[in-house]
Amino acid sequence: MSSSRTSVEVDGRQLSLSNLDKNLYPEFTKGEVIDYYARVAPVMLPHLKDRAATRIRWPDGVDGGKFFEKNAPSHTPGWVRTATVPSPGSTRGRETLDYIVVDDLPTLVWCANLAALELHVPQWRIGPRGKVHAPDxxxxxxxxxxxxxxxxxxxxxxxxxxxxxxxxxxxxxxxxxxxxxxxxxxxxxxxxxxxxxxxxxxxxxxxxxxxxxxxxxxxxxxxxxxxxxxxxxxxxxxxxxxxxxxxxxxxxxxxxxxxxxxxxxxxxxxxxxxxxxxxxxxxxxxxxxxxxxxxxxxxxxxx
Structure with a gap:
């Protein structure tokens, strides 16, 4: 498995993609995961837009361990939209979490490159100033x-x-x-x-x-x-x-x-x-x- 990185431009954003030939599923690579999400983006992004995304990541593929990620990681690029949302009952004792909001193709590809195979969203949206709206x-x-x-x-x-x-x-x-x-x-x-x-x-x-x-x-x-x-x-x-x-x-x-x-x-x-x-x-x-x-x-x- 190659550990090389590939630099790509996605809608004007520069992304560094890694380990594209790594199998995240048996016989289905990270590169194929990213390609799927990039191609399905026109119909998927409207359902992600303005919603706080919980990512479920499998860095070693589906045969390895997974973890749920709600908070934006420290290495999140500055151009990725985040929203601070109240988090009552957080397992980490936090009153708020800084969620990622997948509004555009670069953010979707960035998530896929982090082996976020699954994206889960709530039934409510976040307004442009960060207000949590009632469910739609x-x-x-x-x-x-x-x-x-x-x-x-x-x-x-x-x-x-x-x-x-x-x-x-x-x-x-x-x-x-x-x-x-x-x-x-x-x-x-x-x-x-x-x-x-x-x-x-x-x-x-x-x-x-x-x-x-x-x-x-x-x-x-x-x-x-x-x-x-x-x-x-x-x-x-x-x-x-x-x-x-x-x-x-x-x-x-x-x-x-x-x-x-x-x-x-x-x-x-x-x-x-x-x-x-x-x-x-x-x-x-x-x-x-x-x-x-x-x-x-x-x-x-x-x-």
Whole structure:
């Protein structure tokens, strides 16, 4: 493995990339990771813009150790946007953290060069002067407990979409988690209080669990999840994050948290049909554009 460094210019910023031939996945190198993120950037960056990014880094690849990075490291270039955000309950006892905000291609490439395979973001944005805004998204994380699979998550996603539409008049949009589950998003107008999104999501999840108890669980206890789909509403807590659209996931081979259509969710009969490689995602973007673009445009009033 070469330890050489390569100097590149990205949108007017000079970056020094290292170890491009190092495998971060078996048979998938850091150079290929950076190339994927650079190519998917036009559709990914709008979903990262103005959001405090938590990076999950695997400096020795997916077979090595990982660590979560919220605070901007000391070697962060001056041109990378950071935002100081309150951090109650920080494991390091800090009252605030200086998050990186991935607003542009150079920052995305810089993160990828640090082996930040996964990028996770909250459901709220940061204003130009650093103000933390109320959430503009509600998210439901559908997590199947074995022997349930993503096919069961698809069934729950369909029922969730019907409930949101029929009862609340809300449009919703799915993506794969990039692992075994699905995420369903609802774009909203900023409510008066951030707590409303958590309360709303919890109420919807609990109703699904009552009406479809054979398939759905909304309580946190892991012992309740066997063979059912856990509808995790807790990611609407302002302190929590969800993997960003188009982010890679760490696994034995590279997979992507991928926007999908409701038609794909409805007709899926094979779990493999909802697992996408970076190359497949880039081909889908060429064909469909950003299937989650409505999250950026379709602001709906929260009931």
């Amino acid at each position: 998204l509600v998210v439901f994380d559908l997590d199947p407990g074995p022997p349930a699979t993503i096919l069961d998550a698809c069934e729950v996603a369909r029922r969730l979409a019907e409930l949101l539409g029929d009862e609340h008049g809300l449009s919703s949009y799915p993506k794969t988690s990039g692992k075994k589950g699905l995420h369903v998003y609802v774009p909203i107008k900023e409510p008066a209080e951030a707590e409303r999104t958590s309360q709303f999501a919890k109420g919807v999840a609990e109703r699904l669990a009552r009406e479809h108890s054979e398939l759905v669980v909304a309580k946190m206890e892991k012992r309740l999840r066997n063979g059912k789909v856990f509808v995790d509403w807790s990611q609407n807590n302002p302190a929590k994050t969800t993997v960003a659209p188009y982010s890679l996931r760490a696994a034995s081979s590279p997979s992507v948290s991928t926007p999908v259509t409701w038609d794909e969710v409805g007709r899926c009969a094979d779990p493999a049909a909802l697992r996408f490689t970076p190359a497949e995602v880039l081909a889908r973007v060429d064909e469909h554009g950003d299937l989650l673009k409505p999250l950026l445009e379709d602001q709906q009033p929260l009931p």
